[in-house]
Amino acid sequence: MRDGMNSNWKVIFDDRNRFFWMLQCAGWFGYALVHYIGSLMHEMRDIYVLVILLGAYAGLLLTLPLRYLYRRIWDSSPWQLILVVLVASYLSAAAWAVIDNATYWEIYKFGFRPESNWFYFKNTIAKFYIMLSWSGLYFGIKYYQMLQDEKQKALMATSMAHQAQLKMLRYQLNPHFLFNTLNAISTLILIKENDLANKMMSKLSLFLRFSLDNEPIKKIPLEQEIEALMLYLDIEKVRFDERLHVVIDIDEEVKRALVPSLFLQPLIENSIKYAIARMEEGGRIVIAAHQVDDDLLVSVTDNGPGCPTPARELIERGGVGLSNTRDRLQALYGKNYSFTLTDNDPHGMRVEIRIPLEQIETT
Known part of the structure; x- marks a missing residue:
């Protein structure tokens, strides 16, 4: 009634x-x-x-x-x-x-x-x-x-953000990554490398917690984003051992710049899948960030074999790592961003992202 x-x-x-x-x-x-x-x-x-x-x-x-x-x-x-x-x-x-x-x-x-x-x-x-x-x-x-x-629109946006977060986890932490990580941990336990297995499990737990705690509509400091990436890379280093080399080149003045949470992780995963994993001697990934005028320029570069597919076509059909990142940037910044994929010199691929420079407020 x-x-x-x-x-x-x-x-x-x-x-x-x-x-x-x-x-x-x-x-x-x-x-x-x-x-x-x-x-x-x-x-x-x-x-x-x-x-x-x-x-x-x-x-x-x-x-x-x-x-x-x-x-x-x-x-x-x-x-x-x-x-x-x-x-x-x-x-x-x-x-x-x-x-x-x-x-x-x-x-x-x-x-x-x-x-x-x-x-x-x-x-x-x-x-x-x-x-x-x-x-x-x-x-x-x-x-x-x-x-x-x-208020109603804000509630709907919050609901959509939670759905977007679930999609982000499904795309960025795909079943292959979780399967390979858990399989590596299981192998370490079998060969009695319990300390290393425990360390790998701890990093996986921290990375998953970071993914859940940071919604896709929120922005975090770049240095915090890099810390999360290092957790992910440390997990991958257990799989690839000495074959994976990572170089971080971040200017001091942009460490506190605000960026979308985990927007680089799909790009790193893409480089590992199509570059590092295909090279017997291993490869190198360089993550760089610098200030250009009033913008933040972030790049992810690898020295892999590259890709014969044209860059624009690769973004459109390449799916998860590239198109998902581009769509998130478009949703957050509208037309005020750039996302480019080019060949690296002498070989490999280079992804550049340019977004407005927003510094976190200090008290």
Whole structure:
């Protein structure tokens, strides 16, 4: 029963037009009720109830044009909004006062008129404050609804971020990597290299925890990203032993630059799979980061056999490592980034990423 009532209220709140009319009718009914209660303090004839109802009905009708006017000027500057609200409220109040005075003096006073015009002006000012209050409530409720919409969007973005995180883990920590790592640990245990197996398991645990703790929509310092990469590379070094050489060349001034979490790991994995693993004598991976004007330039270079496929085609069809990284950069930076894949000199591949330089705030 209660769930049904909550569902009905949710339908009303979600339908903005229905919600407006519910508040509009309730508000003007309340206005009439307050006037009626106030009339009980004086000896008023029963016909005064009709005057009250006609006044409330006139107020309801006169606020409808205000609604459509405020919709049209919604995106105007604050000063323009204030000016339009003041003028529109006063004109509506003046029209309302004319209608109210006509019904009062014709219906209740049988055509009698006051000697002074001060009464008309005072009535207009009183109704101006009511119209101004109506306008304030309209803007207040409208802004509140916009705030609720933003909160709803934030909740949806958070939900999508968690889904993106799961996809990131599925792409970046693919089954081959986990299978090879666990198989290497099992081999180490069989040959009684328990200390090394325990060390490898600890690094795998730390790397997995880092992946779970850092959502893909958040950015982390570059030095923290490199620390996570070293955990991953230390695991791979157990598999490749001395065949894998890693060089880190990071300028001191960009170590605290903000970057997407684990955005380099798929590129490193790609280099290991297509370069290091195919060379019997092993190979080298160089990770470099420097500041170029107001941007951060990050590169991943290997000295593998390279790839005969054109770079653009390789990005489009090469899947997981390259296209996933490019898509993440596009989602985070829009058009304000570059992602290039070129041949390395004398051989191998080179991936360059250029993004805006954002430094972490220090306290």
